[in-house]
Amino acid sequence: MKPRLALIGCGRMGSRMARRWLQAGFHVTVWNRDREKAAALVADGAVLASTASEAMAACKVVMTMLANGPAVEEVIFDSGASADLASESMLIDMSSICPEMARDHAKRLLQQGVDYLDAPVSGGTSGAEQGTLAIMCGGEASVVDRGRPVFAPLGKVTHVGPHGSGQLTKLCNQVIVATTIGAVAEALLLAQAGGAIPAAVLKALQGGFADSRILREHGQRMVSRDWRPGGITRYQVKDLIAAQEVATAEGVGLPMLDQIKDLFATFQEHDGGDLDHSALLLELERRNPPQRVGDVPDQI
Amino acid sequence: MKPRLALIGCGRMGSRMARRWLQAGFHVTVWNRDREKAAALVADGAVLASTASEAMAACKVVMTMLANGPAVEEVIFDSGASADLASESMLIDMSSICPEMARDHAKRLLQQGVDYLDAPVSGGTSGAEQGTLAIMCGGEASVVDRGRPVFAPLGKVTHVGPHGSGQLTKLCNQVIVATTIGAVAEALLLAQAGGAIPAAVLKALQGGFADSRILREHGQRMVSRDWRPGGITRYQVKDLIAAQEVATAEGVGLPMLDQIKDLFATFQEHDGGDLDHSALLLELERRNPPQRVGDVPDQI
Numbered sequence: 224m225k226p227r228l229a230l231i232g233c234g235r236m237g238s239r240m241a242r243r244w245l246q247a248g249f250h251v252t253v254w255n256r257d258r259e260k261a262a263a264l265v266a267d268g269a270v271l272a273s274t275a276s277e278a279m280a281a282c283k284v285v286m287t288m289l290a291n292g293p294a295v296e297e298v299i300f301d302s303g304a305s306a307d308l309a310s311e312s313m314l315i316d317m318s319s320i321c322p323e324m325a326r327d328h329a330k331r332l333l334q335q336g337v338d339y340l341d342a343p344v345s346g347g348t349s350g351a352e353q354g355t356l357a358i359m360c361g362g363e364a365s366v367v368d369r370g371r372p373v374f375a376p377l378g379k380v381t382h383v384g385p386h387g388s389g390q391l392t393k394l395c396n397q398v399i400v401a402t403t404i405g406a407v408a409e410a411l412l413l414a415q416a417g418g419a420i421p422a423a424v425l426k427a428l429q430g431g432f433a434d435s436r437i438l439r440e441h442g443q444r445m446v447s448r449d450w451r452p453g454g455i456t457r458y459q460v461k462d463l464i465a466a467q468e469v470a471t472a473e474g475v476g477l478p479m480l481d482q483i484k485d486l487f488a489t490f491q492e493h494d495g496g497d498l499d500h501s502a503l504l505l506e507l508e509r510r511n512p513p514q515r516v517g518d519v520p521d522q523i
Numbered sequence: 524m525k526p527r528l529a530l531i532g533c534g535r536m537g538s539r540m541a542r543r544w545l546q547a548g549f550h551v552t553v554w555n556r557d558r559e560k561a562a563a564l565v566a567d568g569a570v571l572a573s574t575a576s577e578a579m580a581a582c583k584v585v586m587t588m589l590a591n592g593p594a595v596e597e598v599i600f601d602s603g604a605s606a607d608l609a610s611e612s613m614l615i616d617m618s619s620i621c622p623e624m625a626r627d628h629a630k631r632l633l634q635q636g637v638d639y640l641d642a643p644v645s646g647g648t649s650g651a652e653q654g655t656l657a658i659m660c661g662g663e664a665s666v667v668d669r670g671r672p673v674f675a676p677l678g679k680v681t682h683v684g685p686h687g688s689g690q691l692t693k694l695c696n697q698v699i700v701a702t703t704i705g706a707v708a709e710a711l712l713l714a715q716a717g718g719a720i721p722a723a724v725l726k727a728l729q730g731g732f733a734d735s736r737i738l739r740e741h742g743q744r745m746v747s748r749d750w751r752p753g754g755i756t757r758y759q760v761k762d763l764i765a766a767q768e769v770a771t772a773e774g775v776g777l778p779m780l781d782q783i784k785d786l787f788a789t790f791q792e793h794d795g796g797d798l799d800h801s802a803l804l805l806e807l808e809r810r811n812p813p814q815r816v817g818d819v820p821d822q823i
Contacts, residue, residue, distance in 0.1 A: 322717060345731025357731030361719070381727035388719035392727050395710035395719075399703070399733035402779070406702035409777040410695035413766065416773035417622060419661070419688035419695075427681035427692050431645025431657030432754070433699035435735030454732075466713065473716035475811045477709040479702070482782045511775045 225249050228373065229282035231275050231298060232318070233260045236344070237288035239351035240317070240377055242267050247376040254278040256298070275299070276307040284373055285314045291461075292320030300331070310336035315370055317358075319343045321465045322387035322394070323472075325361065329386035338366045341389035345396045346378060347454070354378055359396070361388035394469060397462040400454070401483045401500065403437040408504040411445055412511065422446045441501035453499035460487045460496070525549050528673065529582035531575050531598060532618070533560045536644070537588035539651035540617070540677055542567050547676040554578040556598070575599070576607040583612045584673055591761075592620030600631070610636035615670055617658075619643045621765045622687035622694070625661065629686035638666045641689035645696045646678060647754070654678055659696070661688035694769060697762040700754070701783045701800065703737040708804040711745055712811065722746045741801035753799035760787050760796070 225248060230241050233255040244251050245268045252270045254277070255261035265271050272278035275298055279285045285308065289295050295318050299305050308314060314332055316325065316339070325341040332339045340362040350356040356378030360367050367382045374380040383392045410433075414424040425442045428434065444450070463484040470477050490496075490506035498505075525548060530541050533555040544551050545568045554572045555561035565571050572578035575598055579585045585608065589595050595618050599605050608614060614632055616625065616639070625641040632639045640662040650656040656678030660667050667682045674680040683692045710733075714724040725742045728734065744750070763784040770777050790796075790806035798805075 345728070345733060347732065350731070355730060357727060357729065357734075359724075359727040379730050381723055383714075383723040383727050384719035388714075388717070388724075391714060391717040391719050392724045395714050395724055396728055396731055396733045398710045398713065399706045399728065399735075399738065402706035402709075403699070403703050403733070403735065405779040406699045406706075409702075409779050410698045412775060413698065413770055413773075413777060413780075414683075414688075414691060414695050416775045417688070417691040417769050419684035419691050423681055423683040424659075424688075424692045424695055427657060427659040427683050428645070428696055428699065429657065430655060430679050431650070431696055432647065432736055432740075433645060433696045433703070434657075435699075435703065435737070436732055437735070438699065440732075469717050470713055473713075475712060475716045477713060477807070478782055478786060479705040479709050479779070480713075482778055486778060507777070 225372065226284045227252070227282040229254070229272070229278040229285045230288065231278060231285065232288040233264060234288065234290070235348050236351050238264060239348055240286070240288060241269055243351070243354050243376040245269060252278045252281055274304075275302060276304040279304055280307040280309065283309065283312045284370075285312065286373070287314065287316045287318055289318045291318065292324045294318070295320055295328070296324070300328070305332065306335070308332070308335070308337045313338035313340065313366060313369065315340045315342050315373065317342050317344060319393050319462070320390055322390040322469060325390045326387040329362070338363070339386065340366055340370055341387060342370070342374070342380070343389055343393035344378070345393065350378060357381075359383055359389045359392035361386050361390065361392070391469065394462060394466040397459065398466050398477075398480050400437060401459055401463055401487060402479050403435055404441050404500055404503055405483045405486060407438055407442045408445060408507050411442065411504065412507050444499060444501040445504045450498040450502040452497070453501070455496075456487060456498050456500050456502065457491055457496035459500045460484070460491050463487060525672065526584045527552070527582040529554070529572070529578040529585045530588065531578060531585065532588040533564060534588065534590070535648050536651050538564060539648055540586070540588060541569055543651070543654050543676040545569060552578045552581055574604070575602060576604040579604055580607040580609065583609065585612065585614045586673070587614065587616045587618055589618040591618065592624045594618070595620055595628070596624070600628070605632065606635070608632070608635070608637045613638035613640065613666060613669065615640045615642050615673065617642050617644055619693050619762070620690055622690040622769060625690045626687040629662070638663070639686065640666055640670055641687060642670070642674070642680070643689055643693040644678070645693065650678060657681075659683055659689045659692035661686050661690065661692070691769065694762060694766040697759065698766050698777075698780050700737060701759055701763055701787060702779050703735055704741050704800055704803055705783045705786060707738055707742045708745060708807050711742065711804065712807050744799060744801040745804045750798040750802040752797070753801070755796070756787060756798050756800050756802065757791055757796035759800045760784070760791050763787060
């Protein structure tokens, strides 16, 4: 028997996840602050709730997919909706929020007999559509196991540790993503400066040890100079700052993280905030005027 | 008709490449400074030459796979062997040397009517064995095309620009490899410091945007604490310095490259030079004493 699901947050990611669940035969009740986005899912079989509380009270498994921590805080807790969660229900927060806040949410919900998992994802809208998301899950093993049937249509779930560990793993993901983007951007700039053909270099590196999803997807964006997001630079900056905060709290110095955060933050200050994070190449070009790096046009 | 090949340099990479050619039906004459390594290939069908000159004079296509630039300089040029290259033959240098030197070798050989390609590789001994190397090739397009049948048994060749561009691309490869290793090491340290399980985090990240060959292979080495090379730290330092030299010569500032070179160079100074480059994690642990990062044993 499939549990009834509530989904709070039907944006770019949430709406695609809802369709995966509906296609898999789940009963899904949806709510979104901007009602239109939730209503659009009714045609796919979703039930529209008029308030978050109404959606949550009707279901044993409540999923949240909201923009950030403050949004989760406001919609679930400050609104009083959390009080309407049935005891023995579970809340699975798939939003990306800071690990500290996830641990706080876990504690508050456990006090009223509601189980909690933090389960942020990587893989973007294409991963959500195709059910190939990487889902990083923090919480108790038995609760993770109860959640597995719900995660199955979305992608691969991995239990990474106690409450907050899922969010911490998402930050680790962002550290690697941001740093790899920086490495690919520097490599392509070096290639161009030294007289090689960046598009050919990008192709040549595939299959070797430098190969990665970032090389293929974000490297291609750099070569095509396609800066439409995708992953937005100011979210990347926010995540890197959150990772630095955890590192500072734990007394760990991470020099590559510090360097890539500075690069992305400076890029944001130079009007890059709304571009795809692959556009970090523009920040490197800004620092290295075009007359010195061959024929790269000055795009900022 | 397959051209007769000479292979100068039958080490860990060269010997595996020779076997790929022999299996593909090429006639291969081999020479190596340490004769035993070349002689070991006779059982596979190779012909053993007693000098580099002898091997080179007998073949229209000469491949070199030596340790570094000075070794190529010594074995091919200083020894006088280059004078014995037949006119209208071609020398394909698959060693990793600096782009400047590759351009010089190209020029010197062209003066005696010998074509030249720089064609370093990425993919390691496993890539050489399986014929899945990424081959980064610099030179004239028509010469690259003549070389394609010879490259075919080894992996995927990409023409990346004029002479020296193959070597430049290899440096770009190393910038990405080194930086990604740094990112994965920092992410795993952050995960452990924050209370997640590094081995599970490594698994969770696979399939998301952080996924890469480095994450899977070198991340696994970090979790298993297996520092047997693989890719040796001091070679990584050498390559990163070579990349910095190109960047400086072209007037390009690359902050991520500078940061990762400093990290690897410091690790080398702390006795890490002979370990696999994934052991950069040890350098980060050294900077972050174990009592502050959970239960990581102090391994240096």
